[in-house]
Amino acid sequence: MSTRTLLLVEDNPQDELLTLRALRKANLNASIDVVRDGQQAVDYLFCTGEFSTRSTTLPDVVLLDINLPKLSGLDVLTRVRAEPHTKLLPVVMLTSSDDERDRLNSYGIGANSFVSKPLEFAEFMSSVGLLGTYWTRTNTPP
Amino acid sequence: MKVPVQGGAIADMAMPREIAPASSDVDNPLNNDKQLIELLPVMVWTTTPSGHVNFVNLQCSAFTGVPREQLMATDMMSVMHPDDLAIHDEILQKMLHGRAAFEYEVRVRHHDGQYRRCLVRAIPDIDSAGEVTRWMGTSTDVEDLRQAADQIKLKEDHYRLALDAAQLGTWHHDFRNDEIHLDARACEHFGVSRAILNRAEFKACIEPADWQASSEDILPQPAQAKNNHRAVEFRVRRPDGDVRWLSSQISVEYSDEDQPRALRTISVSRDITAVKQAEARLRESEARLRRFAEHSDDALWLGDSDTMLPLYVSPAFERMFGRPLHNEFDNADTWLQSIHADDRKELEHLINTRYRTGFTVEFRIVRRDSSTIWARNRTFPIYDDRGELIHVGGIIEDITQRKQFEESLRLERERFDRVVAVVPGVLYSYRRISSEQGQYTYMTPGLAELHGVTNEDLANNAATVFRWVPAEDVRMARSTVAEACQRLVQWRMDYRVMHPMKGLRWLSINAVPVRDADDTVTMHGLVVDITARKQAEEQVQRLNADLELRVQQRTAELSAANEELESFAYAVSHDLRAPLRAMWGFCDALIEDYGAALPQEAREYLQHVIDGSRHLGEIIDGLLALSRSTRGDLRRDPIDISVMAEKILRDIARVEPQRRVTWAIQPGLRAYGDSRMIDAVLRNLLGNAWKYTALRAAGLIRVYAEFIDDEYFFFVEDNGAGFNMEHAEKLFLPFQRLHRQDEFQGLGIGLATVQRIVHRHGGKVHGSGIAGHGAKFCFSLPLPDDTATNLPVIEIQE
Numbered sequence: 043m044s045t046r047t048l049l050l051v052e053d054n055p056q057d058e059l060l061t062l063r064a065l066r067k068a069n070l071n072a073s074i075d076v077v078r079d080g081q082q083a084v085d086y087l088f089c090t091g092e093f094s095t096r097s098t099t100l101p102d103v104v105l106l107d108i109n110l111p112k113l114s115g116l117d118v119l120t121r122v123r124a125e126p127h128t129k130l131l132p133v134v135m136l137t138s139s140d141d142e143r144d145r146l147n148s149y150g151i152g153a154n155s156f157v158s159k160p161l162e163f164a165e166f167m168s169s170v171g172l173l174g175t176y177w178t179r180t181n182t183p184p
Numbered sequence: 185m186k187v188p189v190q191g192g193a194i195a196d197m198a199m200p201r202e203i204a205p206a207s208s209d210v211d212n213p214l215n216n217d218k219q220l221i222e223l224l225p226v227m228v229w230t231t232t233p234s235g236h237v238n239f240v241n242l243q244c245s246a247f248t249g250v251p252r253e254q255l256m257a258t259d260m261m262s263v264m265h266p267d268d269l270a271i272h273d274e275i276l277q278k279m280l281h282g283r284a285a286f287e288y289e290v291r292v293r294h295h296d297g298q299y300r301r302c303l304v305r306a307i308p309d310i311d312s313a314g315e316v317t318r319w320m321g322t323s324t325d326v327e328d329l330r331q332a333a334d335q336i337k338l339k340e341d342h343y344r345l346a347l348d349a350a351q352l353g354t355w356h357h358d359f360r361n362d363e364i365h366l367d368a369r370a371c372e373h374f375g376v377s378r379a380i381l382n383r384a385e386f387k388a389c390i391e392p393a394d395w396q397a398s399s400e401d402i403l404p405q406p407a408q409a410k411n412n413h414r415a416v417e418f419r420v421r422r423p424d425g426d427v428r429w430l431s432s433q434i435s436v437e438y439s440d441e442d443q444p445r446a447l448r449t450i451s452v453s454r455d456i457t458a459v460k461q462a463e464a465r466l467r468e469s470e471a472r473l474r475r476f477a478e479h480s481d482d483a484l485w486l487g488d489s490d491t492m493l494p495l496y497v498s499p500a501f502e503r504m505f506g507r508p509l510h511n512e513f514d515n516a517d518t519w520l521q522s523i524h525a526d527d528r529k530e531l532e533h534l535i536n537t538r539y540r541t542g543f544t545v546e547f548r549i550v551r552r553d554s555s556t557i558w559a560r561n562r563t564f565p566i567y568d569d570r571g572e573l574i575h576v577g578g579i580i581e582d583i584t585q586r587k588q589f590e591e592s593l594r595l596e597r598e599r600f601d602r603v604v605a606v607v608p609g610v611l612y613s614y615r616r617i618s619s620e621q622g623q624y625t626y627m628t629p630g631l632a633e634l635h636g637v638t639n640e641d642l643a644n645n646a647a648t649v650f651r652w653v654p655a656e657d658v659r660m661a662r663s664t665v666a667e668a669c670q671r672l673v674q675w676r677m678d679y680r681v682m683h684p685m686k687g688l689r690w691l692s693i694n695a696v697p698v699r700d701a702d703d704t705v706t707m708h709g710l711v712v713d714i715t716a717r718k719q720a721e722e723q724v725q726r727l728n729a730d731l732e733l734r735v736q737q738r739t740a741e742l743s744a745a746n747e748e749l750e751s752f753a754y755a756v757s758h759d760l761r762a763p764l765r766a767m768w769g770f771c772d773a774l775i776e777d778y779g780a781a782l783p784q785e786a787r788e789y790l791q792h793v794i795d796g797s798r799h800l801g802e803i804i805d806g807l808l809a810l811s812r813s814t815r816g817d818l819r820r821d822p823i824d825i826s827v828m829a830e831k832i833l834r835d836i837a838r839v840e841p842q843r844r845v846t847w848a849i850q851p852g853l854r855a856y857g858d859s860r861m862i863d864a865v866l867r868n869l870l871g872n873a874w875k876y877t878a879l880r881a882a883g884l885i886r887v888y889a890e891f892i893d894d895e896y897f898f899f900v901e902d903n904g905a906g907f908n909m910e911h912a913e914k915l916f917l918p919f920q921r922l923h924r925q926d927e928f929q930g931l932g933i934g935l936a937t938v939q940r941i942v943h944r945h946g947g948k949v950h951g952s953g954i955a956g957h958g959a960k961f962c963f964s965l966p967l968p969d970d971t972a973t974n975l976p977v978i979e980i981q982e
Contacts, residue, residue, distance in 0.1 A: 056766035063773060109758050138761040141754060142812075159765060162798065166769060 046072035048174065049101040051083040051118065053110050057138070057159065061105070061170055068171030075101065080113025084121055087128055100131055103177035106153075108137040108144055116147055123152040132177055136170075227302070227323040233316040235259070235279040247325070249295025265291035265299045275304070279319050283308050292323065300327035347452075356450045359406045373430055373453050375422030391419035391427065401434065406446040417456065429460040483580040489565070489573045492539055504559060504582055506551030524548035524556065531561075539576060540565055546583065558587040604628050609712030614646065614695075616669060616705050619662055622646050625706065634691060634713060636683040652682045661693075669697050669705040678714065690718040753811040760804055768797035806933035809864060810918065813941045818858050825853035825866070825898055829887045832867050836874050845874060845883035853889050853898060855965045861941040862965070868934035869900040869961050875928055876904030876959065890962075895948070897962040906953040915951045938963070 048065070052058045058076060065074060077083045083106065085091035089098055104122075108115035115135060122128045135148045140158040148156045157173060160166045221228050222242045230239040237256045245252045248263040255263065264272055268290045278286050285307040291299040306321035347354065353370030357363075364381045371379060374389045383403065387395055390402065400408055401416040417431045434451045438444035477484045483500040487493065502508055505522050523531055527547035534543045542564040548556050560583045566575040604611055613626035623646050624631070631649070632639045641648040650658045657679040668675040676694045683689045695709030771790045779787055826849050833847050855862070870885065877883030886901045907915075907922045914920040918936040935951070942949040942963045953959035 054762050054766075056769070057762060060765070060769040060773075138758050138765065139754065140808075141757060159761070162768065162801075164772065166765065 046070070047099070047101040048072050048074045048177070049083070049086060049104045050074055050076045051078075051080070051104065051106045051110065051115065052076065052136075053078050053107065057107075060166065061136070064167040064170035065174045067167060068174050070174045072102070072174065079111040080115065080118045082112075083110075083118045084113060087118075087122060087131075088125070100128065103132045103134060105134050105136045105173070108135060108139060108148070116144075116151060119148070119151045119153060134173055134177065136173070229260070229321050229323070231259075231279065231319045231321070233279065233308075233318060235276045235319070238318075244323070247295065248293060260292075263293045265293070267291075275306070279306070279308075279316075283310065283316060289326070290323075292325075300325050301330050302326060351455060353453045354451065355453065356448050357403055358448045359446055360448075364403070370453055373428070373455055374420055375424070375426070375428075389420045389422075391421050394418035402432065404434075404436075404449065427457075428455055429457045430454065431456045481582065485578045485580070486566075487539075487576040487578065489540060489576050492535075492576075495575065501580070504557065504580060505549055506553060506555070522549050522551070524550055534563075539563065540573060542576075546587075557582055557584040559583060607710065609710050610634060611710055612708075614707045614709075615700070616665070616697075616707060619666055620647055631711060634689070634711060635681055636685060652684060654680055654682065665695075665707070668695070668707075672697050672699060672705070678718075688715075689713060690715045749811070753808055756804060757808050761801070764797050764801055764804070768794055768801070771797070803931055803933075806931045806937070810933055810937045810940065813861055813864065813937050813944070818861075818944055820856045821859040823855050823857055823859050823862055825855050825862075825889075826851050826887070828859075828863060829853075829866055829870060829900075832863070832870050833874070833885065836871060840874075843874070843878070843883070844881070845877055845885060847885040847887070849886075850888040853887070855896075855898070856967055857945050857965045858941075861944070865938045865941050865963065866900070868938050872934060872961075873900055873902035873904060873959070875930070876906070876923075877902050878904070878928070880904060895964045895966060897948075897950075897964050899960060899962045901958065901960040903958040906955050906958045908955045909953065912951065912953075916949070935961075 048070070050058065050061060052061060058078075062074060062076070065072075075086065077086050081091070082093075083104070085093045086096065087100065087104070089096050106115045106118060110118070113121075115137070119133055119135070122131055122133060132154045133152075134155040134157060135144075135153045136157050136159060137144060138159045145156050155173070157169055160169060224241065225243060227244040227247055228239075228241040229237055229244060231237050237259045240252050240255045240260070242252075244255055244260075248255065250263055259272075261269065261272060271288050271290050275286075275288060278284075285305070287303060287305040289301055290304050292302045294300050302323040303326045304321060304323050306319050308316045309318045309320055311317050346352075347367075347369065351369065353367055353373045355364055355366040355370040355374075358365065362383050364383070364386045366374060366376065366379050366381065368379075371377060374381075374386075376385075376389060378385075381389075386403065387399070390399075395402070395418070398416050398418050401414055402418060413433070413435050415431065415433050417429060419427050419429055421427050430453050432451045432453045434449050436449050437447045439447055477496075477498040480498060481500055481503075482498075483504050484496075484498040485494055485501070486496040488495055505519070507522070520528055520532065524547060531545055531547050534545055542562075544560065544562045546558065546560045549559050550556050559580050561578055561580045563576060563578040565573050566577050568574045607628070610631045611626070611628045612624055612631055614622055615625050616622040624642060627642075632642050635649045636652045637648045641651070650661070653661070661677060661679055664675055664677050674694075674696045676692065678690060678692045681689045681691055690713070692712045692714045693709060694712075695707040697705045697707045699705055771793045775782075775787060775790050782790075829847075829849050833849075837843065837845065870887075873885045874883075877885065880903060884903045886899070888899050888901075889896050890899060891897075905923065905928070911922050914922065916935045916939040917932075919932040921930055921932040923930065938961075939949050942965070945965050947964040947966055949961070949963040951959065951961045
């Protein structure tokens with residue numbers, strides 16, 4: 043079984059630290075790449091810009107924040123769903139918003155899941171851990 | 185020479201008459217006393233038996249102026265009237281062949297040349313042998329006698345003619361034989377054919393009643409006939425049944441004796457039937473007129489033209505003057521006192537100056553009971569057939585009602601004028617002849633001025649009202665009027681006048697068309713200058729448009745503000761949560777990863793940071809919920825309150841399984857509303873109930889509904905800590921709490937959220953409580969009007 047790759051798009055360094063710690067604690071056998079804004083995420087996924095030299099392998103799952111500098115998470119998702127080879131890429135919206143509209147928009151554009159970042163640390167740990175586990179282990183594409 | 189008139193004698197005078205033969209004694213003087221014969225003042229003559237004149241006396245010659253010889257030579261024929269020569273022949277024949285005396289009247293020429301009538305008498309002288317030996321005669325001048333008789337005859341003829349002309353009949357009653365003699369006219373009057381009647385026959389002619397009353401006058405006994413001249417009227421009944429009225433003038437004729445005896449009555453009768461009938465008709469006519477006068481409501485009077493005293497006044501006077509009039513009219517001053525003082529002078533003046541020429545005047549009569557009536561007197565002269573003034577007549581009418589009517593009309597008119605004066609516009613009546621022709625039959629001042637024309641313009645041509653009205657408005661007016669006249673409906677129209685002095689004016693016309701008797705239509709209406717109103721309307725329209733714009737601007741500003749608010753809430757949820765999560769997360773991580781290395785106190789401090797973070801997080805969540813409850817679309821989902829409450833309580837109970845709380849939920853409570861929001865409401869209320877029953881050994885929460893004032897209220901009731909109603913006004917204010925944090929934790933946002941959500945649904949929310957005994961909250965969720973009919977009825981099951 044090859045190593046799973048997980049792309050975290052997060053502009054808040056503290057959230058990034060907490061998320062990475064939660065994923066680490068969940069004992070995922072996966073490599074995690076982190077980009078910090080929407081543009082970087084797009085470049086990463088389509089191997090453009092600073093990631094033009096990156097191999098074209100896609101991550102197994104993208105954890106995508108919505109509030110991002112440059113391009114928002116929803117913009118990124120729109121681009122991903124627009125390209126045939128990224129169309130089926132699993133994308134989980136991971137956001138501190140529990141706004142109804144964000145949720146509806148996300149599912150409307152084609153997010154696979156929508157997870158509101160809980161405030162309580164324990165809950166956060168458990169949520170992120172479950173996410174990582176599900177998308178890197180259980181939900182293996184055929 | 186006067187001849188006494190003796191009845192019966194006159195008629196016979198001219199007739200020849202046989203005279204007895206003279207005795208022989210007569211001869212003697214003639215023979216023996218020739219001298220005497222010569223001196224006689226009558227003509228005496230003798231003839232031979234064959235008629236030759238052989239003697240004439242001196243008088244013959246004196247009378248005729250012809251010598252005796254000549255007279256005898258011509259047998260006196262030379263002096264006889266030529267027309268009477270035939271008589272002479274007759275005389276000769278009598279003498280030759282007769283033996284009887286005779287007399288003739290012959291005209292003989294007098295010596296003055298005039299022929300005079302003479303009576304010729306002759307007697308034969310007969311000898312013993314019976315032979316006529318000679319004729320002796322006399323001729324007597326009877327001319328004067330005859331003339332007198334002729335005069336009498338003429339008079340009698342005239343008298344008869346007069347009687348005939350007067351249709352007078354004569355009759356006389358002879359006392360000696362009690363016979364009544366009637367002339368032809370009298371026979372006609374009495375209806376009898378015989379000229380002589382006896383008393384019984386005469387009586388039978390008289391109407392019995394009149395005979396009974398007047399027989400002594402009509403046919404008096406001689407002893408009763410005292411008054412020698414009297415008149416009597418009576419009726420006679422003629423054989424054909426006709427009854428005639430006769431008037432008789434009866435005179436009594438007495439004898440010439442020393443003790444005069446009544447000989448007979450002489451009567452002249454006249455048929456007065458026509459007069460009697462005329463009199464009866466006149467009486468009837470007068471009676472009719474009088475009845476008419478007596479029954480008339482108008483007072484009729486007749487006055488003497490000279491004395492001005494009343495001759496007749498009808499009974500209506502008493503009614504009119506309200507007092508008996510026995511003496512009122514004896515003295516004009518008396519009745520004048522009944523005339524109202526203000527009117528008396530004029531009336532007196534008219535009476536004094538115009539009594540005989542007539543006048544008409546109105547005045548008031550003050551009656552005895554002090555009431556006043558209005559009267560109108562018309563005085564007029566009455567002339568006879570010859571055009572001479574005989575009477576002055578008058579008619580007085582009671583015109584009180586008319587006056588009252590006039591007065592009420594005047595008051596009505598005054599009221600009308602007063603109303604018209606304050607009507608803000610011009611009233612008019614317009615008689616429409618055709619679409620472009622007509623005339624104003626009535627208008628209050630100002631119509632011309634409103635239309636910028638003159639009154640003369642309007643009088644000349646009513647259409648000049650449109651002089652300054654735009655053609656478009658004129659067309660509209662004409663078609664509106666035409667239709668209104670056709671259908672006879674009230675109409676109203678606003679139109680413009682480009683007034684030469686005032687500029688654009690708006691007028692409003694309002695009219696009711698009425699069809700007149702002659703089939704034309706007259707419009708009665710009102711024209712009002714509504715320029716000010718129009719300007720105000722335009723102002724309002726401008727203001728409204730302005731307002732609309734401002735509302736739009738405000739709405740735009742508001743929605744911008746709302747958007748800002750939303751993005752603020754969004755930012756809060758993102759930007760505040762992140763650092764909070766970091767504080768909380770790293771404290772947790774610190775305790776988890778390095779907790780063992782930290783002193784107990786440090787771990788407790790970290791725990792305080794975590795508690796603070798948690799509290800802050802709850803505040804943020806509460807604020808977001810509150811914010812969310814007032815924005816976004818409001819849905820109307822069917823909600824089963826009972827099921828929802830049950831689910832929420834189970835959720836809560838799962839968190840705190842150690843709590844022993846029982847709940848009783850009325851099943852089947854249904855409502856319509858935004859299910860997410862109502863869920864928040866119930867979660868808050870039930871959460872509170874759960875929270876505040878924490879200190880109860882046996883907490884009880886009840887959910888039920890009640891019908892209060894036409895509305896369903898859903899109740900959430902607990903037996904928890906309750907609250908003091910003194911602070912009830914703070915219940916629904918955000919961040920207001922009735923309990924200390926160390927008693928019951930909370931933010932003070934829950935009930936504020938509940939209230940906002942219920943209000944958004946148009947419902948009501950109330951809370952009540954007793955400190956230490958529990959709290960009770962209720963809310964209603966009325967159905968929106970437009971959906972009420974489409975929604976199923978909510979059934980409440982006990």
